[in-house]
Amino acid sequence: MKFVSESHENAWNKALKLLDPTPAELEHGLELHQSCFAMDHFGFLPYGTWNEMFVDTWNELKAKNIGQRELSNRMNPVHYDQCCFNAACAERFRAVMRASGLKCMVHTVAEGKGHEADFKRMSCNMQLLRIFRDTIVQAGTPEDIRKINGEGKIAVIWSVNGPPFAGKLEDPCEELEWVDVWRRMGVRLMHMSYNRRNFAADGCAESADAGLSELGRELVAKLNEAGIIVDVPHTGKRSSIEAARVSEKPIMASHTGARALFDFIRCKDDETLRAIADKDGLIGVYAVAGMLGGSSDLLMMLKHIRYIADLIGVDHVGIGTDGMYMHLWPTSDNVANYANAEFSASWWGNWKDHPYDRSKSAESHYGSLAWLNWPLFTVGLVKYGFRDDEIARILGQNFLRVFEANRA
Numbered sequence: 001m002k003f004v005s006e007s008h009e010n011a012w013n014k015a016l017k018l019l020d021p022t023p024a025e026l027e028h029g030l031e032l033h034q035s036c037f038a039m040d041h042f043g044f045l046p047y048g049t050w051n052e053m054f055v056d057t058w059n060e061l062k063a064k065n066i067g068q069r070e071l072s073n074r075m076n077p078v079h080y081d082q083c084c085f086n087a088a089c090a091e092r093f094r095a096v097m098r099a100s101g102l103k104c105m106v107h108t109v110a111e112g113k114g115h116e117a118d119f120k121r122m123s124c125n126m127q128l129l130r131i132f133r134d135t136i137v138q139a140g141t142p143e144d145i146r147k148i149n150g151e152g153k154i155a156v157i158w159s160v161n162g163p164p165f166a167g168k169l170e171d172p173c174e175e176l177e178w179v180d181v182w183r184r185m186g187v188r189l190m191h192m193s194y195n196r197r198n199f200a201a202d203g204c205a206e207s208a209d210a211g212l213s214e215l216g217r218e219l220v221a222k223l224n225e226a227g228i229i230v231d232v233p234h235t236g237k238r239s240s241i242e243a244a245r246v247s248e249k250p251i252m253a254s255h256t257g258a259r260a261l262f263d264f265i266r267c268k269d270d271e272t273l274r275a276i277a278d279k280d281g282l283i284g285v286y287a288v289a290g291m292l293g294g295s296s297d298l299l300m301m302l303k304h305i306r307y308i309a310d311l312i313g314v315d316h317v318g319i320g321t322d323g324m325y326m327h328l329w330p331t332s333d334n335v336a337n338y339a340n341a342e343f344s345a346s347w348w349g350n351w352k353d354h355p356y357d358r359s360k361s362a363e364s365h366y367g368s369l370a371w372l373n374w375p376l377f378t379v380g381l382v383k384y385g386f387r388d389d390e391i392a393r394i395l396g397q398n399f400l401r402v403f404e405a406n407r408a
Contacts, residue, residue: 004095004372008200011370016297018368021379027312029379032289032388037149037396039104041284042159042189042233042254042320043371045128045136046096047083049327050214054078055334066339073117080124084131094135096325097154100374104145104155104396106189106254106320112162113348115178122185122392129156137285138186140348147288157403159189159231159254163219165199175215176222183226188403189254190223192216192243194234195350196264201232201239204265211238212246220246227408233284233320237272244275250402251276255286258307261300262293265354270311277312284320287369287377289360296360298368302380314390318398325372327367 003009021029057078061071083089109125110118130136137148139155141266155315164178182190192212195203200216202209212220220243230251232240244251253276259267266286268276273283285304289296290303308317336345346352363369368376381391 001375002099004092004099007327007366008090008099008372011366011368011373012376015368015370015373015376015380018298018382019376019380021383025382026379029382030375032382032391033101033375033378033395036378036392037103037400038374039102039155039318039399040100040106040321040374041252041282041318041399042108042231042286043323044324045107045125045156046093046325046327046371047079047093047206049082049089050335051082051086051089051328053086054082058335062336062338067343069343070336072343072345076121077124078210080128084127090131092327093132096372097132097135099372100325101150102154102374104139104157106157106159106161108161109187110160112164112194114189114294115164115239118160118164125158140186140188141407142400145400149375157188158186159191160187161191161194161234162198163190163200164340167199167208169199169215172218176218179219179222179226179228183228183408187228189229189231189252191231191233192219192235192239194352196348201243201255202236203239203350204234204236204278205279205354206236209236209238211236212242216243217246221248223247224249224406225408227406229402229406232276233322234266237269240268240272240335241275244272244279244281247279249406250281252282252284252402254282254284255288255322256283257285257292257304258311261304261307262291264291264293266354266356273308273312273316277316280316280402280405282316282318282398283308283312284318287319287321287323287364287371288356289367289369290357296357297363298373298377298380301369301377302384303306306384309386309390309394314386314393315398315401318394318396319377320393321369321371323364323369323371323372326370 145155192201193203195205257267259269294300
């Protein structure tokens, strides 16, 4: 194995120690990962690093007291620009993508906060595609994926974390026409909501659990028409079940877990899992340590996969890490947020009343769940007794079925 960094090697060894595969299991799992169509059902492409230039830029802006929200907005493009135009970062990007062994990944390109913010984020991702066109290519159909893979490149499918509503509720075209704009941009998965309630659906952090609105039902129909997969990983129980039942096409919960194993808002209970499977849909299990419960490591992630496969069938489970490659992370001594800032991602995602254990994030980024341990995820499936054909379905064939069924 050729490692792209010391942290990659350390994370790999941590996962190997945890899995403790026999030489035969390790060899077979790595060969399977190489030969199968392996994909991340929801994740993030790697971008810049927390190097000296980034830290200096951050601190210079912070010294101007521009505020936490503006600081976040201005620094997000810096990550992408460094990745594209810093030679060391660009070289690492290519190495990381190749080392993952993936043939395809769903990559979130916008957060659904508003058209202007989403377009700015999309522009950064369009630049990534242009600069790294020798490595990654955007895909909009199963045929695109096959062609891209045939050229030895990795297919990237765009996702957004919420519907692009105007929110005026005066004109159906004004609210729903943006779905077509996002489709033309290449978006193929769309969240119904992100933790909080929006005009379509309740999020998983809403206590009311009110289900889909009438506009939400119209949105599901519009997404079906546009060929965009309805995605409910951050959506509440009732809204998720109703979305599955209302949709004419299979839906997904691209990155979640089983609530039977960990009682947390981001996990789906058995009723919801069955409702998605009944529509021939797909559940992606995430690699977020603080949201898995138990040992909060790769073994726990595999337990979630096994539980869901046993409950609803191996045809309805995959892996959506909700993760990315992390090269370096600054210490609190050199990069600090504004204390008590009113704007924060925790407020936007309504995490305050539903916190998860962020102290376990090192396990997600640098431990057994590190994004570059993807080949060892496949080894883990071998260890957990899945057959080769079942592993092929979990790694990507199930997604291709859902992707094809949602074709416009």
